[in-house]
Amino acid sequence: MMLEEPILSVKNLSKQFGDGCRRCSDPSTRDLIKNYCPSCGMVFACRDISLDLYPGEILGVVGESGSGKSSLMKCLYFDSDVTSGELYLQDEEFYGQNLWTLSAQKKRYIRNHKYGMVYQNPVHGLKMDFTSIGNIAEKLIAAGNRNVDNMKMVGEKLLDTVHIPLFRMKEEPRNFSGGMQQRVQIAKALSNNPPVLFLDEVTTGLDLSVQADVLDLIKRIQREFGISMIVVSHDLAVIRMLADRTIVMLNGEVIENGLTDQILEDPIHPYTQTLVYSLL
Amino acid sequence: MGYVAVKGGTNAIEASIQRLKYERLKGKEVIEVETILKTMRQLVDQVMSEASLYSPYLAALAIKQAEGSMEEAVFLLRAHRSTLPRLYYSQTVNTEAMFVERRISASFKDIPGGQILGATHDYTHRLLDFDLAAETKADIEKWTNQWMEEIKEIESHGELKHFPKVVDYLREEGLFPTYPLNNENPDDVTKKSLAFPASRSERLQILTRGQTGAVTSLGYASLRGYGQVHPNVGEVRVGDVPIYVASSNENTEAKDDEYYIGDVKLTEVESFVPVTTKNERNEMELNFEIGYGICYGQNETKAIAMSILDQCLENQDNPFSTHDEEFVLYHIDSVESTGFISHLKLPHYVTFQSKLDSVRNVKKGRAEDEKA
């Protein structure tokens, strides 16, 4: 598997909030509490993160809140700017180009054509007062589709895949339960057939039985569509169920990286050990 | 033919204008512009403020022409303003040099220089004075002469005309941050249309020429709960300030080369608003910021409301509409809001025909679906 070229590759990503002060700009005098500089209040959300995502795999990113995993996701999806670093997509159009240096227009193009995103809160991924079918069409329209019947067909198929009854497709997601909203969001994210799908804490806040449904759905989608995914979660159980490989983040840094089974069976970093034992 | 409504426009308009003129003249009384100027001081002030053109005479003329309609008078002055080229920008006005007529602080009892109540409606009892109905010129003469006599003694004592700002007193105590003077040229909203995020100079210009009622309502809404600014009025001052224009000779910076072009009367308000800030050591501190309000003439309610909105727009990370600069700045101008509301009176026959077609087609489509 490692012989393959990664579909998405991050090199030395750093993301900071704040301008920094004399003490924390110099790594030798830096004295942080977790990832926070007490003298100026600067936050080092992501520190020198590198990772690769291979075609067809699910990469898990696990860590507690404040570990930088959500910042990482926002940077990958261009929801927030990076301080420094490089991002490459294995794609004819963008081969060898650092995506973070592209224009806003190009970044939007990548989001519309190459990416799918499922947010923890469906409010961020859905237009709550548009129809469910319209929500899916929005992504298709953004990706250049101008055929109503075709979009309707694709939308119906996807809604069916995520078990939304078709007679409700013209309803607005705001009328739906949390689990249903999350499934519409997944359908929307899948609609443009993205090579890369991001899932950010997608089961957090859902009932246990609904969580299991959504996780099943993601597994099934990976099998059927072969999409490469990055799954961010604070919940090791979710990671265990979904991810082939996992990275563990703490205070903005990657502290452990390997096959998920390996990390679960033989955690090396003391923090990972605590995490794993608390799961058992 | 049923469609004469929009035809014959030329004659209809001419007749309507004559009718309007008749409405103004039918009482057979002439009101002198001078009379408006001398007796309707606050109306003149408000028209100048909303029109953003300082000319009491033209404002009075506009009031006469508009039969006292604020909306129309402001509109007349604004339209007149469009015909005038912008020849100069004045030097920065220093309100410390104001010839103060009235000056109060709601925050401190003992302000340096003292409180001066001046002329205000604040403590009048709002009871209709029926004596005014029979007021004569002789009454006026008598009263004013008597009053002038009474104050002669007092006037001759006090030579002090300039007052320090209340805020300076607090600055010395370190309660207000001291900022370096900002000598950037302001953006001129009459020369460059507003873009967002707006600069503070743009915001202040739009607020000061805002419709008094609109500025007051939004300031009130913010104060009542639809906003996060809870000010103390630090200082309200009303008085004349001199306006200077720099010499056209660009090489000379000397003060002697400034031209004095006249005085304008202003109301200026500095509101004190507590804010949480962080110091260099990243500790939370409670500080004061200033909400600034200013307008032509004496219009204290508008100036205070403006000071609230100024602070609202300095702090836009807030869910309330009163803190949203597009919401506030786009909707408080008298000429814009009255113009767009009143345009609804224009015929919309074509647009309506188009809408009819659309609704009929949807209905027809439904009916055909049902048949099929």
Added chain:
Amino acid sequence: MKKLKTHFAFLDEGSKKEIRRATLKAVAIPGYQVPFASREMPIGRGWGTGGLQLTLSLVGKEDVLKVIDQGADESVNAVSIKKLVHSTTNVELTEATEDATLIQSRHRIPEIPLTKDQILVLQVPMPEPLRTYEKKEYITKMLHAEKEYSGIWLMLFEQIMKYGRTSTDADHPVLVNERYVMAPSPIPRFDNPKMHHSEALILLGAGREKKIYAVPPYTDVASLAFDDYVFQKEDFSGEACHLCGATDVFLDELVDDHTGKTIYQCNDTSYCVDRLNKLEQEEVSTVDA
């Protein structure tokens, strides 16, 4: 007090230059809304002050001006605007579309195709086609910059989902020069195709919203429509003007006072009068012969 004389074409020359500069920029970037420091005019703000400023900044002593409102030269607001321009410029006025060099219009494009020697100025109430789903100017500017128009397409899609067809009326959005989505002003859909490859320069002015934009001659203008739900003009098939008999024109729907029946009449009044005159001449000449 001395009586002031109003300047030629009302605005001072500095303001006119500035408006012309914005206009040039608008012509250079078809469909892009150029901000300008819109002046207060002597007519209501929202009553065509954008169009009026364009007209006044362009008008010269040689120009022949036509003003229409809702298709009619004699409509009250058209008369009012004409009167103002005439009183400050003394230019020749006309009702005949083909005689005009400058045509200011609200909500219609004349039926007679315009030529390269003419400029059409349209009055615009709401220049931002994206405003219905995004209230903030700051955001809509960004969406235009990034050519992100899925929102407006989604509105059309939702209409089709709900009503089985698009339900837009006037002001149906267009894509200009394959780049900017533009509000064509509240002209009926019937007039949208007239913008495509128009021989005349079309200028659009929004006074209250302080924007100028343009469709230069021979520019692509496409009404937004999905591949399988084509753009449809208002349908007057089977109807004709009860006065001049014209068919392929935008018709007003009227109720006959006597019979109570619906009758149709040309909305473009000068077009109708012109046809009536020509028909009369033909009749006269046949009688003569």
